[in-house]
Amino acid sequence: MAKDPERGFDDDDVQFLGVESINQDLFDRQKRLKGWDQEKIRTSTVLVVGAGATGNELVKNLTLMGIGKIYLVDFDNVDRSNLNRCVFFKESDVGKTQFKANIVARNAMEYGRTKIVPIIGKIEDLKEEIYKECNATASCLDNVEARLHVNSYSYFYDLPFVDSGIDGWYGSIFCVIPQVRDSPCIQCGMSSQDLDNMFKKFSCTGQEIAKEEGFTEMKMANIITTTSIIGALQAQQIVKILLGLDSFKKDGTWNEKVGPPVIGKELRYDGTRNSFTFIEKMKNPSCWVCSTKK
Numbered sequence: 001m002a003k004d005p006e007r008g009f010d011d012d013d014v015q016f017l018g019v020e021s022i023n024q025d026l027f028d029r030q031k032r033l034k035g036w037d038q039e040k041i042r043t044s045t046v047l048v049v050g051a052g053a054t055g056n057e058l059v060k061n062l063t064l065m066g067i068g069k070i071y072l073v074d075f076d077n078v079d080r081s082n083l084n085r086c087v088f089f090k091e092s093d094v095g096k097t098q099f100k101a102n103i104v105a106r107n108a109m110e111y112g113r114t115k116i117v118p119i120i121g122k123i124e125d126l127k128e129e130i131y132k133e134c135n136a137t138a139s140c141l142d143n144v145e146a147r148l149h150v151n152s153y154s155y156f157y158d159l160p161f162v163d164s165g166i167d168g169w170y171g172s173i174f175c176v177i178p179q180v181r182d183s184p185c186i187q188c189g190m191s192s193q194d195l196d197n198m199f200k201k202f203s204c205t206g207q208e209i210a211k212e213e214g215f216t217e218m219k220m221a222n223i224i225t226t227t228s229i230i231g232a233l234q235a236q237q238i239v240k241i242l243l244g245l246d247s248f249k250k251d252g253t254w255n256e257k258v259g260p261p262v263i264g265k266e267l268r269y270d271g272t273r274n275s276f277t278f279i280e281k282m283k284n285p286s287c288w289v290c291s292t293k294k
């Protein structure tokens, strides 16, 4: 048969060497990243606190990457107003007995990669055995008390903790890595004024969301684009920590090809200015969470 005059060869001549196996490997493209260790990802367990908008995004990212196991804690049920920004919730999930953690777990496990254990309840009631089983923790919460709880328990169990916050066009992430002894935790930045505010229920922009009497719940603005960005940054930090922590513990250097996670700074995103900025955070030498541990 004559060759195609334009190309100089026929389709029959082309040998797709190994293409079939490359395309059959679920994780082929991420395994191509230098410094990647799929086995490390597969055998890791992450505690995710909060199955709302950011929790949906975080679980989606961790699941697609093939994290072995996720414990997902949330006590809330699915409302119709969640449906503009939660990838795992559908109209049929709205209802008083449809818990967010159950719905996320059920739908995310359809990918068949990650075991997700939903825990319906408050983080304060979580059994401590679960912390011992985890390699990292993450919070996707809208209240400071629960964040501080995850912060202190994670620190106690030597678990890297990646926190996130969302407020409309704005979002932030912050990593607490107990192995980096001179880096701050979330409690470090809490002044007595902050703690005062916490109990008065201020939102993260300082807007008062509850009066002393007659609780008036004010919901914060939220869109999927900001949530996706923050959930992705949070997942990225978790994966970088999982891929680099062994090396850091051994000789103080992070996985060279993957780079270190964000340490000692809050990474803030401002969607109105299209900007990312770092806010330096100082370790409080008398912090009761991170300064008592040697």
Ligand SMILES: [Zn+2]
Pocket (backbone or CB within 6 Å): 184, 185, 186, 187, 188, 189, 284, 287, 288, 289, 290, 291
């Ligand atoms: Zn601290």
